[in-house]
Amino acid sequence: MKKAGISAIVALVGALALALPLTSYGADWSDTFIGYRYGTRFTEPNIRPKIEKHIVQFSHASGYKLGQNFMNLDVLLSDRNDPAQGGESGATDAYLVYRHQLHLGKLLGKSMAFGPIKEVGITAGFDLSTKNTAFAPRKQMAVIGPTLKFDVPGFLDLSILYTVERNHCGLAVCRVDPNRSRHRFDPYLIVNASWGIPFEVGSVPLKFQGFANYITPKGRDYFNVKTKAETLVRTSLMADVGRMAWGAKNSLWVGVGYEYWQHKFGNHGKPGVNTRSPTLQVEWHF
Numbered sequence: 001m002k003k004a005g006i007s008a009i010v011a012l013v014g015a016l017a018l019a020l021p022l023t024s025y026g027a028d029w030s031d032t033f034i035g036y037r038y039g040t041r042f043t044e045p046n047i048r049p050k051i052e053k054h055i056v057q058f059s060h061a062s063g064y065k066l067g068q069n070f071m072n073l074d075v076l077l078s079d080r081n082d083p084a085q086g087g088e089s090g091a092t093d094a095y096l097v098y099r100h101q102l103h104l105g106k107l108l109g110k111s112m113a114f115g116p117i118k119e120v121g122i123t124a125g126f127d128l129s130t131k132n133t134a135f136a137p138r139k140q141m142a143v144i145g146p147t148l149k150f151d152v153p154g155f156l157d158l159s160i161l162y163t164v165e166r167n168h169c170g171l172a173v174c175r176v177d178p179n180r181s182r183h184r185f186d187p188y189l190i191v192n193a194s195w196g197i198p199f200e201v202g203s204v205p206l207k208f209q210g211f212a213n214y215i216t217p218k219g220r221d222y223f224n225v226k227t228k229a230e231t232l233v234r235t236s237l238m239a240d241v242g243r244m245a246w247g248a249k250n251s252l253w254v255g256v257g258y259e260y261w262q263h264k265f266g267n268h269g270k271p272g273v274n275t276r277s278p279t280l281q282v283e284w285h286f
Contacts, residue, residue: 030062031250033285037257041277044082045264048271052079057283067102067121084132091133099125101147101157118151123159136170143190154196154207161190163215169222185227186219205243207253210235218266227266234259236281253283 035057042051059072078090101121105112112120122144129139143161150156166184174180194211212233221227236257242248261275 027062027064030060031285032060033253033283034058035281035283037279037281039259039277039279041275042078042082042259043261043264043272043275043277044078045267045272046270047082049081050277051082053077053082066106067100069101070097070099070125072097082133085134085136091131093129093131095127095129095139097125097127099123099143103149113151116150116152117148119149121147121149123147123161134171136168138168139165140167141165145189152195152197154198156195156197157193159190159192159194161192163188163190163218165218174222180222183222185221186217188216188218190215203244205240205249207238207240208235209238210257215266221266228263228268230261230263230266232259232261232264236279238281238283250285253281253285255281257281 037055037057038053039055040050040052042053044051054077056075056077057072059070061070062068074093074095076093076095078093080087080090082091083089084091101123103112103119103121105119123146124142124144126143127139127141129137131137141163142165143163145159145161147157147159150158164185164187166182169175169181169183174183191214192211196207196209198205198207200206210233212235213231215230215232217227217229219227234257236255238253238255240249240252241254242251245252257279259275259277259279262273264273264275267273
């Protein structure tokens with residue numbers, strides 16, 4: 001897509017996010033937490049050894065009269081198998097996600113429910129990232145598309161998102177050509193499912209949460225290699241320890257998770273492009 005096309009998508013995303021200011025309606029509900037994830041079997045393209053990562057997370061979700069917002073920032077601290085520029089320490093990666101949902105039933109003042117679906121929405125948002133490696137990625141991604149919201153305890157959403165992305169390659173082989181160092185991928189689709197399902201086993205309050213993305217090929221990469229479809233699943237089973245220990249519901253959650261990533265970033269045929277990593281996880285909600 002031409003630069004003007006990407007600019008138009010970004011402008012539309014921004015318009016949807018800002019057209020209905022939350023200050024006019026106020027938040028009906030909100031949930032904010034600081035989290036921590038730890039795993040020892042993460043991978044990165046072209047790196048053979050498994051990578052240990054400590055991941056600090058800040059996440060916020062809130063709902064208002066016409067929809068809801070979601071924001072998540074992950075700061076990922078790798079061991080030296082994933083080196084920072086210069087190789088003296090492990091890399092630091094920051095990844096920001098923002099999504100806004102506009103619920104059509106609420107906007108139009110009529111029910112959009114059918115079958116197992118309780119609401120239909122439009123989701124728009126963006127991803128931004130940076131990492132202090134020699135590759136120096138700086139992802140800029142915008143998404144927009146329809147969302148089906150299922151009538152379940154907690155939530156279960158299914159979205160199809162039209163996506164545009166550009167990124168940066170800081171390697172010497174990329175810097176000789178501006179089109180390679182500031183690479184623009186072909187538009188692609190993300191089929192996204194996200195969920196948070198509360199339940200109890202005996203007297204133990206639990207939640208099963210996570211998301212799954214199926215990402216279609218996005219053309220050629222920085223080195224003119226065709227990308228493949230990728231699949232990313234990140235999920236966890238969490239126990240409400242705060243409720244069990246001192247009666248504070250939705251305060252301290254502890255559990256285990258798993259990350260499955262096939263053809264990471266569309267890469268294939270090289271080391272480190274498939275992740276299978278169990279994780280330990282903690283969330284402190286406030």
